[in-house]
Amino acid sequence: MARGNLTDEQWGRLELLLPPIPKMGRRPRDRRQVFDGIWWRARTGSPWRDVPERYGPWETAYSVFRRWQIDGTWASVLKRLQVKADSDGIIEWEVSVDSTVCRAHQHAAGAKKRGLTIRAGQMRTAWRASRMTTPWVARGAA
Template structure:
């Protein structure tokens, strides 16, 4: 077993969540070996062609990674790990929201820009979720991608969205929180509402506070100085200041720590994937590996 490979205990937890082995066609390679190769590429950020030979042909590793991204296997396995963690009482539903910018390597550029490829008169289904800009933004620092995360107090990432690096945090808030959906083992309705949301000043907006109030989600978000000044200038028409608890706000560091752990995978800290859906699958793979 090489450095970073799955241990026997981790493989025992992961194997039952993987798709069944096909009964027809050529017998597949050892799936544990292939998964170690896929994770090794995400951990080191190496090109697919440089995946070590001990994991088998690099074409096999890439083919499995791509196929499981297309059919949603990575997302499904991550969801099942969340369900198990919630059933075990590990997930704490105090959710912190934040974002991080990841530099995009020059190899991430060059994907098709003018719409989606068409075959037999229809758009390829697996590219339906691919944004037109491929979640690449250009700034003074070059090409960047931004990850928006919602993490609970125990460090479990409950939702992730991928945008261009120049995108603001506040416009992605409702989309991110709406993606929180953890099924229940007893067959009840999935849990979608955190017990509290903690975020920094970037998320201080009337629309976000109204959204959280409508969903009856308590929140701890500091008010921006210009917003406070504008409210005070309006006098009684400006309304009361939003509630803010400094002690609760200190717990927001959990999402910062989770971002640091996530970006220990060099394939996440620097984006090498041309398509946003592939990069999101790399993030999902990393979250799965770190949850075992």
């Protein structure tokens, strides 16, 4: 068993919550191997193509992941695991969030803005200070 894979006890608990194996088509790959591949990818955040060979083809892990995501299997499994953990008293539902440690960026806190402010319906026009007329330009204009 590779580091990070599910233990036998964890797999035994999880296997009961997964949907039944379809009875049609080719015999499917070992579910535990595919699930460990999905779990590896979720833990590491790597691309699907980088799933190690020991978990089987990455395409299989991806297709099972997507199928279960689309049909709601992941949400169902999570909900049932939470219900079981809550009944066992493992989950602590009361959480205290202290917002004093969250610091907003200075622009989000109403810092003074520099430059022109353009209101709706106004156009921003660039202007330059008039240049001084040089003597040779004045002579040419006369």
